[in-house]
Amino acid sequence: MACDSEVSGFLNTLLRDFPAPLTPESPLPWKALGTALSQEEVEGELTELAMGFLGSRHAPLPLAAALTREAVSQLLQADLSEFRKLPGQEEEEENDEEEEKAPVILTDAKGLARSCFNQLWEVSDQWRKQVPVAARTPQREWVVSIHAIRNTRRRMEDRHVFLPAFNLLLGLSDPVDRAYFAVFDGHGGVDAARYAAVHVHIHAARQPKLLTDPAEALKEAFRLTDEMFLLKAKRERLQSGTTGVCVLVAGTTLHVAWLGDSQVILVRQGEVVQLMEPHRPERRDEKARIEALGGIVYFTDCWRVNGTLAVSRAIGDVFQKPYVSGEADAASWELTGSEDYLLLACDGFFDVITFPEIASLVHGHLVKQQGDGLHVAEELVAEARERGSQDNITVMVVFLRDPRELLEEGVQGPGHSQAGVRSQDLPSGLSQPKASTPQRS
Structure with missing residues (x-):
């Protein structure tokens, strides 16, 4: 919860450390976005940059x-034509006929990043x-435990997202409170998962x-992201892909969308659903x-x-489309208030930990930690690794x-020897991150 003094203190410190907007010669205070962005990518990439920068400086959420x-x-409403970047001759020659008819308009990523910081500076100066x-209204407090490790793999290709301030970040002003959680498990590189x-x-x-x-909106979001990444993959010769699962809690309703084998389970009164x-x-x-x-x-x-x-489904994997569907x-599902928590994880976890074991493992951790759940994901990841998982492992536990x-x-669940899993709630027709990020927001 951010008090007025904390907010004003942060703004004063930020403007003390950056007393003026960046000049064209000033170094960027964050890592560059690469060389070019399509117009459709600008909002997401700049939002990620700004939130990452403010988070690194411990801004109140x-x-x-x-x-x-x-x-x-404000930046998106401005004239961005000065940042337009024409594709190089080689890219033009490699475009297929469809892309030649409707070429992707690219923008200068570095120039946009500089302009975004200066816009952030201007807003901070006004808000001081x-x-x-x-900007100073407390958000719902979520207890979320996240832990992610590279494990024995050469690269960390998982990414995760925790957005308790979904409405505020994305400019939604209706009365429905929303929070968003996601895990993406990349393969063949991290580009698709990060994207x-x-x-x-x-x-x-x-x-x-x-x-x-909202569930249909999440499905469409996956489709559009896949479509955009495939264009990027062709431009930049990327071959990676990613599975993913995302959860949107909107008011008293739980919405889930997924591609591939990253999964989410719900535990309700100790029973895995x-x-x-x-x-x-x-x-x-x-x-x-x-x-x-x-x-x-x-x-x-x-198989x-x-x-x-x-x-069989993933974002990216340009050379396996359409067999690997996007x-x-x-x-x-409606939430009744009896739900305990959600657990999102990649296959590096679910390949070695069965559903019936999860509730007992979480309960055992809560007993040892006297009800403190902020490090339960770390223990679950350690358990998966001890059981032989060699893959990247990401676990996110969202307490409801x-x-x-x-x-x-x-509430402790059915134990290791019982089935303890309800599957009747399945939809009709269905047969590098930080090493540890316990969060209370």
Whole structure:
């Protein structure tokens, strides 16, 4: 919770450290975005830059979200033609006919980043005199535990997103409170996972259906992100892909969308509720879809699409489209107040930890920590690693009730020997980050 003195103190410190806007010769205070952005990528990339910068300086969350939204909005409303960047001759020659008819308009990423910082500086200078109420209004307090490790892999290709100030950051003014959580598990490089972590929630917020059908808005956000990343992959010769699962808590409704085998489960009164079925090539409907397109699914060390990928849907994977689909599944559930927590994780966790074990492991941690759940993800990751997982591992536990309350009620789950999983709630038709980021926001 940010008090007025904390907000004004942050703004005074920021403007003391940066007494004037950046000049064309000034170094950027954040890592460059690369060389070029498409116009559709600008909002997401600049939002990510500004939030990362303010977060690194420990800005109060409502202030960081409001500052970012105001600065990015003002920049997007300005004339950005000065940042337009024509594609190079080589890129033009390699465009296919469709792209030649509708060329992607690229903008100078470095110039936009500099302008974004200066806009952020201008807003901070204005707000130092009078901070808007929204920038100092407390947000709902979420207890969220996040832990991510590279493990034995050469690179960390997972990314995760935690946006408790979803409305404030994305300029939504209706009365429905929203929070967004996501895990993306990259393969063949980190580019696709990072891209999805930056853009999926932006696309979701811009969908008119967000207000009437949030699950459909999340599906469309995945589709648009995949479409945009494929264009980027062709421009920059990227071959990576990513699975992903995202959750939007909107008021008293839970909305879930996913691609591939990153998963989310809900624990309610100690019982694991299966919310989704991952997209794997061996699933009957997925195998039939792939083969109908002319692809093949066969077993090497596991079932793979065309002998390569062990997932049948993902963002990216430009050379495996359309066999590896970019179309997400989504579903919604009403929350009753009896739900304990959500657990989002990549396959590096779920490949070695079964659903029935999760509630018992979490309960055991809460007992040891006397109801403090901020480090439960760290213990779950350690357990997965001890059981032999060699993959990147990311776990996010989102408590829907105070973990101390769960401990007091003695909610501990069914134990390791019982099934303890409900699957009747499955949707119809379905058969580098920080090493540790416990958060209370």
